[in-house]
Amino acid sequence: MQTQRIYNGPYYRYDLPLLQRTIDASLEASKKYGCKLFYALKANNESQIINQIRQSEIGVDCVSAGEIEHALNEGWSASEIVFAGSGKTIREIEYALAQDIGMIHCESAAEYGIICELSEKLDTNTQVALRINPDLKVETHEKISTGEKHHKFGMAFSEALQIIEQNSNIVGFHLHVGSQILDMQYFEDLSLTVRSLIAQLPEDFSLEYLNLGGGLGIDYTNPQRNLIPDFDGWMSALRTHLPSNIIELISLEPGRSIVGQCGQLIGEVQYIKHEDSNPTAILDIGMTELLRPALYGARHKITVNKDDLISQKYTVSGPTCESSDTFGNNHELPPLERGDLLIIHSAGAYGSSMRLNYNLRNVIPSQFITETVSTYLKQKVA
Ligand code: LLP
Numbered sequence: 001m002q003t004q005r006i007y008n009g010p011y012y013r014y015d016l017p018l019l020q021r022t023i024d025a026s027l028e029a030s031k032k033y034g035c036k037l038f039y040a041l042k043a044n045n046e047s048q049i050i051n052q053i054r055q056s057e058i059g060v061d062c063v064s065a066g067e068i069e070h071a072l073n074e075g076w077s078a079s080e081i082v083f084a085g086s087g088k089t090i091r092e093i094e095y096a097l098a099q100d101i102g103m104i105h106c107e108s109a110a111e112y113g114i115i116c117e118l119s120e121k122l123d124t125n126t127q128v129a130l131r132i133n134p135d136l137k138v139e140t141h142e143k144i145s146t147g148e149k150h151h152k153f154g155m156a157f158s159e160a161l162q163i164i165e166q167n168s169n170i171v172g173f174h175l176h177v178g179s180q181i182l183d184m185q186y187f188e189d190l191s192l193t194v195r196s197l198i199a200q201l202p203e204d205f206s207l208e209y210l211n212l213g214g215g216l217g218i219d220y221t222n223p224q225r226n227l228i229p230d231f232d233g234w235m236s237a238l239r240t241h242l243p244s245n246i247i248e249l250i251s252l253e254p255g256r257s258i259v260g261q262c263g264q265l266i267g268e269v270q271y272i273k274h275e276d277s278n279p280t281a282i283l284d285i286g287m288t289e290l291l292r293p294a295l296y297g298a299r300h301k302i303t304v305n306k307d308d309l310i311s312q313k314y315t316v317s318g319p320t321c322e323s324s325d326t327f328g329n330n331h332e333l334p335p336l337e338r339g340d341l342l343i344i345h346s347a348g349a350y351g352s353s354m355r356l357n358y359n360l361r362n363v364i365p366s367q368f369i370t371e372t373v374s375t376y377l378k379q380k381v382a
Helices: 016-033 047-055 065-073 090-099 109-122 157-166 185-199 231-239 292-296 373-378
Strands: 011-015 036-040 059-062 081-083 103-106 127-131 170-174 209-211 250-252 263-273 280-283 302-304 312-317 331-333 341-344 366-369
Touching: 011 016, 016 036, 016 047, 016 231, 016 366, 047 059, 059 065, 065 081, 065 090, 081 090, 090 103, 090 109, 103 109, 103 209, 109 127, 109 157, 127 157, 127 209, 157 170, 185 231, 231 250, 302 331
Parallel strands: 011 366, 036 059, 036 250, 059 081, 081 103, 103 127, 127 170, 170 209, 209 250, 280 312
Antiparallel strands: 011 263, 263 280, 263 341, 302 341, 312 331
């Protein structure tokens, strides 16, 4: 049975009650474990989404002057902003200092020199934490793993120690090992590493800040089964090996885990090709609206707005002039025809924020659902 529909082109659809439930779950865990949260703005920067996050008194993690400006315009106060990034320009650092943001995560000795020089020039006193590369391997997609020695992020702990020995204004550390991590063992490993680093700090160093990044994964295979990520497991794992006086200092930067499941991408089947050999559905959405599959080979669950007992395996592809513009093969779907609407699930994080201008395709709108989640989950595409 195909539902009646009005379709004016593809769109992102966000379930705001689900977003709120997710935010509430993250806050409940953060209160239980005493962690301060900073939402990673890179995951999704749509006003309606981030307003809900800001109103829940979560701070914000920015990685460019553009993001800092956006966060300020959206109502975050400067003191609730932390600023990271391996390639901050002088202008960006200057902008951040002039705004008097809460914390700069400094990634190298050279950057530290620039921060000090500009702080003096502008007569500001923004707090600085050093981003440490913990040299930890985690099991996630190699392109979203960040904490190994060869990655461009952060500095070796030995470099950080040299900075600390010569300067007194460092308040603590920032570490982030990667993204889409589902095995809590990796967060326990991070906890162990941090314990050993802290043990090597000079005795007179007063640790006031410890940001352990983001990285908690979501269930892309079966989103409905795990709509709310395991915030409790994550925060509990990170504390495993840390002494109690350090646990109190933990800050975190969740991105995907907050917004991933509340967003979907809706598109329409335009053509079916290779019906006999490799049925391929070509949609009016693709890598320009959701880059993750083309860029990382990421797999998103796809469903269709019609019920049918028979299913068939489809390759589902986008419309742009790239062979890699595909959501992958072997998607089990009922027999598709032109005009069917497909739902690409778990598109709330790194979807709209990574959209491309390629082929000069139109920017697609977002629709925000405000009724309760249970109604929404039953609902088909309008
Ligand atoms: N903190 C730092 C320093 C980060 O680099 C990141 C993500 C986060 C926090 C937030 O991580 P999350 O909680 O979202 O895992 N575009 C990729 C993900 C790139 C993540 C970059 N850094 C994707 O679509 O999978």
